[in-house]
Amino acid sequence: MRDPQPLSYLDAGHTLKSWFLTTDHKRIAILYLFGITFFFAVGAVAAALIRLDLLTPAPDLLTNEGYNRAFSLHGIVMVWFFLIPSIPNTFGNFLIPLMIGARDLAFPRLNLASWYIYMVAGLITLFVVISGGVDTGWTFYTPLSSVYANGHVVAALTAVLVSGFSSILTGINFIATIHKLRAPGMTWGRLPLFIWSHYATSLILVLATPVLAITLLLVAAERVLGLGIFDPRLGGDPILFQNLFWFYSHPAVYIMILPAIGVVSELVTASAHKRIFGYWFVAYCSLAIAGIGFLVWGHHMFVAGQSIYASAMFSFLSVAVAVPSAIKVYNWTATLYKGSISWDAPMLFACGFIGLFVAGGLTGLMLAMLAIDVHVTDTYFVVAHFHYIMVGGAVTAFFGALHFWWPKITGRLYPEAWGRVAAVLIFVGFNFTFFPQFMLGYEGMPRRYHVYPPEFQVLNVMSSLGASVLAVGYLLPLGYLIWSLFSGARAPANPWGATGLEWTTSSPPPPHNFVTQPIVTRPAYDYPPLSNEG
Amino acid sequence: MRDPELHEPFHDLARQRETDRFGMWLFLASEIMLFGGIFAASIGLRVVHPRAYVAASQALHLWLGTANTAVLLTSSLLVALAVEAAKSGRPKRVAWLFIGAALLGLAFAAIKGTEYWLEYREGLMPGLSDAAIESGAQRLFMDLYFVSTGLHAVHLTIGVVLLLTLAARALADKLEGMTASNVALYWHLVDIVWIFLFPTLYLARPA
Numbered sequence: 219m220r221d222p223q224p225l226s227y228l229d230a231g232h233t234l235k236s237w238f239l240t241t242d243h244k245r246i247a248i249l250y251l252f253g254i255t256f257f258f259a260v261g262a263v264a265a266a267l268i269r270l271d272l273l274t275p276a277p278d279l280l281t282n283e284g285y286n287r288a289f290s291l292h293g294i295v296m297v298w299f300f301l302i303p304s305i306p307n308t309f310g311n312f313l314i315p316l317m318i319g320a321r322d323l324a325f326p327r328l329n330l331a332s333w334y335i336y337m338v339a340g341l342i343t344l345f346v347v348i349s350g351g352v353d354t355g356w357t358f359y360t361p362l363s364s365v366y367a368n369g370h371v372v373a374a375l376t377a378v379l380v381s382g383f384s385s386i387l388t389g390i391n392f393i394a395t396i397h398k399l400r401a402p403g404m405t406w407g408r409l410p411l412f413i414w415s416h417y418a419t420s421l422i423l424v425l426a427t428p429v430l431a432i433t434l435l436l437v438a439a440e441r442v443l444g445l446g447i448f449d450p451r452l453g454g455d456p457i458l459f460q461n462l463f464w465f466y467s468h469p470a471v472y473i474m475i476l477p478a479i480g481v482v483s484e485l486v487t488a489s490a491h492k493r494i495f496g497y498w499f500v501a502y503c504s505l506a507i508a509g510i511g512f513l514v515w516g517h518h519m520f521v522a523g524q525s526i527y528a529s530a531m532f533s534f535l536s537v538a539v540a541v542p543s544a545i546k547v548y549n550w551t552a553t554l555y556k557g558s559i560s561w562d563a564p565m566l567f568a569c570g571f572i573g574l575f576v577a578g579g580l581t582g583l584m585l586a587m588l589a590i591d592v593h594v595t596d597t598y599f600v601v602a603h604f605h606y607i608m609v610g611g612a613v614t615a616f617f618g619a620l621h622f623w624w625p626k627i628t629g630r631l632y633p634e635a636w637g638r639v640a641a642v643l644i645f646v647g648f649n650f651t652f653f654p655q656f657m658l659g660y661e662g663m664p665r666r667y668h669v670y671p672p673e674f675q676v677l678n679v680m681s682s683l684g685a686s687v688l689a690v691g692y693l694l695p696l697g698y699l700i701w702s703l704f705s706g707a708r709a710p711a712n713p714w715g716a717t718g719l720e721w722t723t724s725s726p727p728p729p730h731n732f733v734t735q736p737i738v739t740r741p742a743y744d745y746p747p748l749s750n751e752g
Numbered sequence: 753m754r755d756p757e758l759h760e761p762f763h764d765l766a767r768q769r770e771t772d773r774f775g776m777w778l779f780l781a782s783e784i785m786l787f788g789g790i791f792a793a794s795i796g797l798r799v800v801h802p803r804a805y806v807a808a809s810q811a812l813h814l815w816l817g818t819a820n821t822a823v824l825l826t827s828s829l830l831v832a833l834a835v836e837a838a839k840s841g842r843p844k845r846v847a848w849l850f851i852g853a854a855l856l857g858l859a860f861a862a863i864k865g866t867e868y869w870l871e872y873r874e875g876l877m878p879g880l881s882d883a884a885i886e887s888g889a890q891r892l893f894m895d896l897y898f899v900s901t902g903l904h905a906v907h908l909t910i911g912v913v914l915l916l917t918l919a920a921r922a923l924a925d926k927l928e929g930m931t932a933s934n935v936a937l938y939w940h941l942v943d944i945v946w947i948f949l950f951p952t953l954y955l956a957r958p959a
Contacts (some may be wrong), residue, residue: 241760321761324771392779398771399761430781436899445877445895446888447793453804453888456798464791719843730761 226316226629226726228675241326242589247312248627257299260347264292268668269651269682275672286353286670287369291346293356294374299340301612302470305477307336307388309619310416312627314392316720316727319401319736324394326471332387339381346374355666357467360459361447362467374443375434380429382434389423391687392416399446401719403738409740410718411494414501415480422469422476425749430466433459438570453581459524464515472511474608476504476613482568483616486550488716489565490557493743496549503542510539520591530587531660538588543579547572560620563637564714567618571647573609578603581656596666599659602652610648617644617695624699625709629726632706636698643691650684651715663715717747757928761801769930776934780941783907787945790900794952797892804889811876811884812897813867817954818861821946828943830938831915836934843922846878846932850919853939857912864905868898897953904945911935911942 220427227244237245239453248587249731267288271279280288311329315322323329343715351368354362366477370479396417437459439445446452448459487494492501516524516532550572560563581603584590594600621637624630659665670678723732755765760769798805834849868877875883877898878891885891914935921927 315761322760323774326760386779386782390775390782393778394771394775397774398767422780424778425785432786432903435903436789436793439899445899446878446892447797447895447899449889452891453801454892455796455800458793461796462792627856658807735763 225728226724227729228629228726231276232727239329239330241322243311243315243323243326243329244727244731246329246333247308250307250311250336253306253333253340254300255339257295257343260298260344262296262689262692263294264288264295264393265685266423268292269685271668272358272670273682275670275675275678277669282668283368285355286309286355286666288352289666290352290355294352294378294504295343296354296376296608297470299336299343301474301608302381302385303336303480304474304612305619306392306416306419306473309532309623310392310477311388313623313720314395314413314416315399316626316723316731317413317718318396318404319719319732319738320395320399320731321598321732323391324399325391329391332384332391335387335680336384339379339384341375342373342377342380346370346377349373356506358434359451360437360440360456360490364437364448370440375438375441378424378553379431379434379438381690382431385423386426387513389427391419392420393424396420401736401738405498405738407742408738409501411483411497411500411504412480412514415476415504418504419473421505421508422473422511426466426473427470429462430470433462433466436462448475456525457519460519461515463513464518468509468515468518469508469609471604472507476507478571478612479504480549481615481619481622481651482571483546484716484718485564485568485591485622486553486603486647487743487745488622488670488714488718489562489568490554490559491715491745492553492557492740493745494521494549494557496545499545500549503545503620506542507539509543510535514539515686517586517591520588520701533560533586533588537583539560540563540583540586543575546578547576557659561712562621562634562714563632563641564622566638566641566645567614570641570648571611571618572612574606574614574648578606581606591683594659597659597662598655598665600664601665602655602659605652605655610652612646617641620695620699622714623720624702625713626727628703628706628724629709630702630706631709631713632702633698636694637750640691640694640698643687643694647687647689647691649685651681651688652684654678654680654684712747716746717743717749721747737742772930772934773937776937780937783941783945787900787948789904790896790903791831791948791952794896794900797889797896798956801889801892804887804957805865805893806958808890809953810958811874811890811894812954813870814957816863816867816870816952818949821950823856823860823863824943824946826854827860828940830856835933835936838922838927839928843925843927846927847919847922850915850922854912854915854919857908859917861905861908861912863900865934893906900949900953904942907942907945911939914938 227242230242237249240246267280268285271277271285277285311323313350314374349370352367352371352374354367354371358375396413436445436447440448446454448456449452450456483494483500514532514536516528520529581599585600585603617640621632624632658674658677663670709725711724719736719738722736758765758768792939830849830853834846834853837845837849871877873882875881876885876894878885878894882891885894918927918932918935
């Protein structure tokens with residue numbers, strides 16, 4: 219070692235002030251990690267209530283109103299306070315500057331502001347929870363939300379609106395950083411695919427989120443001031459609300475899944491020790507998904523009375539968006555072919571992701587077909603489909619990322635055997651929970667009801683039991699990861715033998731990421747890494 | 753050694769300025785999408801109620817709206833001149849041009865307030881005084897009018913505060929050129945949103 223061991227970002231200050239007023243992207247990522255973990259727990263408690271209540275056909279645990287509030291809370295918290303910020307704001311925040319060889323994000327203070335805005339939104343949500351919740355569902359459909367719903371709807375709308383500003387600022391920061399702060403030699407063609415997918419995600423964050431903001435503002439104004447834009451009694455148009463809402467909320471699905479796709483590209487190449495198959499295809503497919511994703515929102519409204527021609531176009535475009543998604547799956551598989559694969563926990567999570575993403579994607583194709591969609595609209599088939607994408611896909615990738623970059627973030631190695639157990643438990647528990655819901659939905663069980671005919675009970679009990687396995691799978695990492703912070707072995711700079719600039723600096727990295735400015739001379743995933751990288 | 757204007761994480765000032773400018777454009781793109789939702793709502797309203805929309809437009813005060821368009825365009829001209837003055841290093845001139853633009857912004861707000869007052873007196877304000885509102889569709893039009901011009905006014909107010917802050921900084925000769933042109937960009941956004949609101953609301957009437 220020629221250089222003295224640099225001070226790590228974790229040692230750069232131990233006071234509360236050094237954390238809460240930090241502009242270091244790595245520390246802000248940790249702040250976000252605490253925030254989203256907390257809200258994941260809140261959303262999970264709501265999910266547990268739902269699954270417990272659904273154990274029996276009778277309404278025994280929750281009242282009708284209580285059940286409505288439980289699934290509304292589950293949706294709002296999981297979508298806006300866990301899934302949307304999960305991978306971008308923790309791993310994206312931590313890794314984007316490291317991966318492109320920059321000292322920080324382009325606007326460090328804006329980054330901190332974005333966390334504070336997120337936390338303010340979170341506190342408003344907590345107020346909503348404590349004061350009794352809302353029963354609108356996470357979709358806030360009018361006129362239910364604007365006229366009829368009980369509870370603190372305006373506070374819930376405000377919370378989501380405020381969290382949106384946090385998203386927009388993060389998106390601006392990421393795009394500007396990727397454009398302007400790449401290290402010398404880090405051309406667009408040498409960027410890790412994690413960066414490409416976060417770039418695509420950020421475009422959606424910046425361009426779709428404001429539409430949600432104005433829509434929720436109009437709903438709030440309708441509820442408080444009696445504005446009538448969405449009110450049919452005045453000649454307003456409730457379908458207009460659905461158009462505006464899904465114009466954001468469908469692309470929002472890609473905000474959740476694109477970062478996960480980026481994570482999996484990193485995990486697959488590092489585990490196979492091989493260059494990604496078809497780099498440019500994977501990179502451009504992220505942009506294609508983001509672009510086409512803006513044009514498919516009408517597939518949420520096939521039964522809402524939109525014109526049959528519009529429905530046909532939206533159906534076609536929804537099928538089209540499956541093409542770039544499928545290309546990625548083929549490319550990951552082709553990357554594994556003839557690779558020397560290490561079956562560590564990150565690889566197991568990546569494989570779990572690919573399987574669940576394919577299942578979620580194929581059922582998405584079914585739902586994009588007009589005839590099938592009419593049959594299964596608002597049933598558990600839809601619920602199962604989007605949980606395969608958001609939980610099976612995004613959350614599995616989140617855990618994969620957590621294991622893969624844990625040594626880099628904390629400087630400690632986690633216990634590998636436990637990691638593998640968690641990966642398998644999550645995969646099994648997930649399928650056990652949600653596969654029965656495909657069957658329930660196809661047989662006609664509607665979503666958002668807690669009373670159901672007795673013939674659906676077996677599948678519902680399976681689903682609830684699966685959920686408890688899933689819960690163990692999620693709690694396990696919490697235990698052994700915290701244990702590793704104190705007792706795990708010290709991590710070397712590059713424990714996986716992976717390429718990528720983040721593995722060339724020490725674990726955990728110094729405050730300004732690199733001791734000397736890195737200069738990039740090779741393409742991404744140029745395996746095996748040079749000896750000085752490992 | 754380091755230029756006081758240079759801050760983390762940048763190594764050189766030119767790159768930092770480029771990035772600031774680029775970030776501003778991205779922010780403006782998100783603002784365009786914010787108002788885009790309003791314009792989508794107005795298109796929806798006009799498609800569903802074509803006649804009532806046009807009829808409702810006639811109740812607005814066209815000449816006050818036109819005067820405001822001229823006021824706001826002029827303020828944008830002053831802001832553009834201020835950016836040029838900042839480039840050629842004349843802080844006094846920058847300050848006065850920004851103050852001029854801010855005053856025109858306040859004039860815009862005053863005229864808009866007068867319009868709101870007239871509409872209140874004429875019974876065109878939903879919820880508060882709606883005696884003259886004849887149909888549900890006209891009410892929706894007025895709702896849209898107040899929401900969109902209100903949201904625009906919020907942006908305008910923020911812009912006026914920014915312009916005055918910059919003017920004070922320019923007088924103390926502490927103004928960075930890139931800050932001036934970024935705030936100028938924001939002011940042009942306030943302007944261009946109005947340029948689209950004006951025909952959408954006021955000029956929808958028959959010729």
